[in-house]
Amino acid sequence: MKIETAKHSGFCFGVKRAIQIATETAQNNKKTVTLGPIIHNPQMVEFLMKKGLHSVDDIKDITDETVIIRSHGITAENYKLLVERGLNFVDATCPFVKKAQEYAQKLTDDGYQLYILGEKDHPEVEALLSYIDDSAVVITNPDVDFKKPTQRKVALIAQTTQSEEKFEGLAKKLIHFSEELYVVKTICNATILRQETTRNLSQKVDIMIVIGGKNSANTTRLAEIARAEGCKTFHIETEGELKDVWFKDVDNVGISAGASTPNWIINSVKEKIKKINETK
Ligand code: SF4
Structure with missing residues (x-):
């Protein structure tokens, strides 16, 4: 394997x-x-x-x-x-979070109705919202909870760990309902690279093991991306959650981990999978 x-x-x-x-x-x-x-x-x-x-x-x-x-x-x-x-x-x-906060403030000060792609209850979005007036709109999934802007000038930013795909989807929707649209892609590079490499890997393996906190938004997104590629995907926090049965008839295993997952957890998951393979 x-x-x-x-x-x-x-x-x-x-x-x-x-x-x-x-x-x-x-x-x-x-x-x-x-x-x-x-x-x-x-x-x-x-x-x-x-x-x-x-x-x-x-x-x-x-x-x-x-x-x-x-x-x-x-x-x-x-x-x-x-x-x-x-x-x-x-x-x-994180300086990238700070940058998103600065954009949020500047764009609302400049008279834009601010759209944020993100999760309302996530601490990063709670902080973003607290620095601006309450005309800002938070959208979690443009296909599900989209609301039309009420102002002419609209700006769009994102929680730093959002998916590029959803961000582009929201930008496309907003373009139809605004006269002026200012888009700042505040998704950080670390997120983009983790999403890209997870997507590519999940296209060529039989199963994906995504490691990271169940409360971690960026890890959850990696698991969603792998599933969207049609790959059987398991989101775990530690090696203790691995089950032998997942690896039956499996030749290729992909591993991915969120931005808040330490290396020692990734390594212990790898070791446990190797042991499972030895007893197959
Ligand atoms: S994922 Fe990491 S680099 Fe990106 S904004 Fe969050 S803390 Fe910063």
Whole structure:
């Protein structure tokens, strides 16, 4: 059985950077917390917790700890609270997320009705929305929840981990209903490469194993992409979820992993698949 891993898999630049900032801060300052889980990978969050880096969901629960702002960014309200309370904080927001926030602000200031392709409840989108007025429209799937713009000038951006295909679909729909359409592709390159290599790999293997948090939007999207190619796909968090029966009569296995999946999990999944193969 051949096992191939998608060329672009696992930790992206923004996640590596956030973890490095958080661990270095925690080394120098024992009382360090992250505001919300630093990344959407429960195993990595647990690993960091064992090293003393805890996550806190509500600023009210923070007393004198140094606060790490995670790669998804922070809402304007929470930012204000951090400043007002005089808390010490370190900003690990991914620069690509920051860029999307800046575009959101600039485009709404310039009078565009802003469309965001994304998930309303995702912390990155919650943060984006908090910096602009409430005329912005969030669309998760242009084929399902599209709403016509109510203004003449329309702008479109995306949550950084969205699919290019859906983004193009939404742009095409908006072009019909606007006089002026300003499109900024804020999907990051790490996302594009992970999606592309997952799509290509899933076209040539019998099954795909996509590794990453079940709460990770970008990993879930990779699994959706592989399924859309007609490839039997399993989304798992750890090797413990692998089942021997999945590999019966399988010659080629593809592996892909979201931007928040650490290498040690990818490697243990590979090792377990090799062991399953040996006992076939
Ligand atoms: S997926 Fe992209 S935007 Fe998100 S943290 Fe990684 S590099 Fe940054």
